[in-house]
Amino acid sequence: MSEVKKFGTAFYAEMDRIQRFYPNKRAMLLPALHAAQAERGWISDETMQDIGDFLGIPKTMVLEVVSFYHWFKMKPVGKFNLQFCNNIACWLRGSEELIHHAEQKCKMKMGETTKDGLFTISEVECLGSCGTAPVCQINNDYHENFDIKALDKVLEEMR
Amino acid sequence: MNSEIVFSKYYGQADAAGIDAYIKNESGYKALPKAIEMGWDKVLQEVKDSGLRGRGGAGFPCGTKWGFIPKGSDKPKYLVINADESEPGTFKDRAIMAYQPHLMIEGAIIAAMTIDAHMIYCYIRGEYVKEAEILEKAIDEAYKAGHLGKNVGGKGYQLDFVVHRGAGAYICGEETALLNSIEGKRGEPRIKPPFFPAAIGLYGCPTVVNNVETLACVPMIVNRGSAWFKTFGPERNTGMKLFCISGHVNRPGLYEKPMGYPLMKLIEEDCGGIWKGRKLKAAFPGGSSSPVLTADECNINLDFDSLAKAGSMLGSAAIMIIDDATCMLKVAIRTAHFYQVESCGQCTPCREGTMWLKDLHYRLERGEGKIGDLDLIEDICNNMDGTTICAFGEATAWPLRSMVKKFRTEYEQHITEKRCPFGKSAHGH
Numbered sequence: 001m002s003e004v005k006k007f008g009t010a011f012y013a014e015m016d017r018i019q020r021f022y023p024n025k026r027a028m029l030l031p032a033l034h035a036a037q038a039e040r041g042w043i044s045d046e047t048m049q050d051i052g053d054f055l056g057i058p059k060t061m062v063l064e065v066v067s068f069y070h071w072f073k074m075k076p077v078g079k080f081n082l083q084f085c086n087n088i089a090c091w092l093r094g095s096e097e098l099i100h101h102a103e104q105k106c107k108m109k110m111g112e113t114t115k116d117g118l119f120t121i122s123e124v125e126c127l128g129s130c131g132t133a134p135v136c137q138i139n140n141d142y143h144e145n146f147d148i149k150a151l152d153k154v155l156e157e158m159r
Numbered sequence: 160m161n162s163e164i165v166f167s168k169y170y171g172q173a174d175a176a177g178i179d180a181y182i183k184n185e186s187g188y189k190a191l192p193k194a195i196e197m198g199w200d201k202v203l204q205e206v207k208d209s210g211l212r213g214r215g216g217a218g219f220p221c222g223t224k225w226g227f228i229p230k231g232s233d234k235p236k237y238l239v240i241n242a243d244e245s246e247p248g249t250f251k252d253r254a255i256m257a258y259q260p261h262l263m264i265e266g267a268i269i270a271a272m273t274i275d276a277h278m279i280y281c282y283i284r285g286e287y288v289k290e291a292e293i294l295e296k297a298i299d300e301a302y303k304a305g306h307l308g309k310n311v312g313g314k315g316y317q318l319d320f321v322v323h324r325g326a327g328a329y330i331c332g333e334e335t336a337l338l339n340s341i342e343g344k345r346g347e348p349r350i351k352p353p354f355f356p357a358a359i360g361l362y363g364c365p366t367v368v369n370n371v372e373t374l375a376c377v378p379m380i381v382n383r384g385s386a387w388f389k390t391f392g393p394e395r396n397t398g399m400k401l402f403c404i405s406g407h408v409n410r411p412g413l414y415e416k417p418m419g420y421p422l423m424k425l426i427e428e429d430c431g432g433i434w435k436g437r438k439l440k441a442a443f444p445g446g447s448s449s450p451v452l453t454a455d456e457c458n459i460n461l462d463f464d465s466l467a468k469a470g471s472m473l474g475s476a477a478i479m480i481i482d483d484a485t486c487m488l489k490v491a492i493r494t495a496h497f498y499q500v501e502s503c504g505q506c507t508p509c510r511e512g513t514m515w516l517k518d519l520h521y522r523l524e525r526g527e528g529k530i531g532d533l534d535l536i537e538d539i540c541n542n543m544d545g546t547t548i549c550a551f552g553e554a555t556a557w558p559l560r561s562m563v564k565k566f567r568t569e570y571e572q573h574i575t576e577k578r579c580p581f582g583k584s585a586h587g588h
Contacts (some may be wrong), residue, residue: 005392029343069326089405126247130405
């Protein structure tokens, strides 16, 4: 383990808890990235270096993994990250209208963040909530059977 | 045919997830001591006899898969639970983990002990944050009750269980990609052979990868016997099954039925028919990777063999229903878009093919298509089918080829009329 503590206590507590389940440090990369993103909100260049140092692997090895997975954000996201599913099941139940509405309401395109850093909106693939489509994942929470009224309410409450 | 509801009785009840509820409601943790008493050879035989086939999509016999694990190997063995559930249309494993995590955990413990594994990884998709939390809590309870830890079943057997969160990559549902992902690598599928990770799996060691629902069947098979399990469903397609219904029906959701349940009965009776008084146009019976069925083809039974015979597949039993106000080209666009985003990029036919397919479909939608484009779509699909490391090539080619073949007139209309014949709201709102 690195001498200098770059992360908060929650990060190290989680790493200590799971270490015995993995035969090598590299296998702890995904758990480490999750813990780091939970703490810092996204995975910066510096965070990749810190994780690489912590696990004893090169930063490039961290980068090739971070860039593969959609869940890890390589640029800052808003305080509220609205991820709209637009796969078949949600699309059949009106996700496209929700997406258009969100773009108009927030005055930006999917994939963008408001200047005040409050909202990020993006389109994602199937979230596994097809029986209660359309769905929008806001940070960690699923908003199922989502509609324009509910979207307006959510945007209002978060301001 | 047996139509007893054994799985989904407690869905929607958040307090059903605890160990006390599991013990009270579902005779929880009675299968484990029974399995220990039976001995692992007998447990393996019972699972083989039950005919249980994998619920993740491929439908491979579960007992046979367990039996591939070499006996007497010095290497550690691993059980990996595939909870990556990312096939568009699928949401059954999420319900099991939210409401019956202990059923899956007990099944996993029995599976692990049968193959002599001392470590269980549950690879759950990153977006299922709440389900991962419920699972973590259930695992803690199982440790406290002595079903996991240093002395499982009072027999000195050490067994550990960890939740490993994925991070939003569809391809990680492919078992060798999943193993690479646990190892801290990019989730790229491995070259076959070996065809099964039983030979070379996680960290190069013998490994079994099972789906959540498959493992949730195991305690019931041990408790009530393989003969009971076979009272559900037709021969070679045994057991009860969770069907995920989405799209244009009045009551979408999760339905537990015996294997072989008729699709039209499910649509008309259970789901209250097609919404808004419209007619059925098409259905994907097994997720977006399954070849589409036209309305006429929907008079079919929902099991592995019936659907394979009809040129489609049961897959993960994710049934997406499409009404007659919907533009099939737009459905194809959603499909093509998805596979282009999710291709891992390792194999050229898939990396390039998904990109070209997406572009071609969008071109047709813009009214800029040429008649030759439809043959080109088929040609690209043919060149992806069977030419890639994993089944992603087929998962892209099969549905897209089936749609252009079965709804060709509709595609052609986009070309000749230079616009969508269904108008702007082509998904029927």
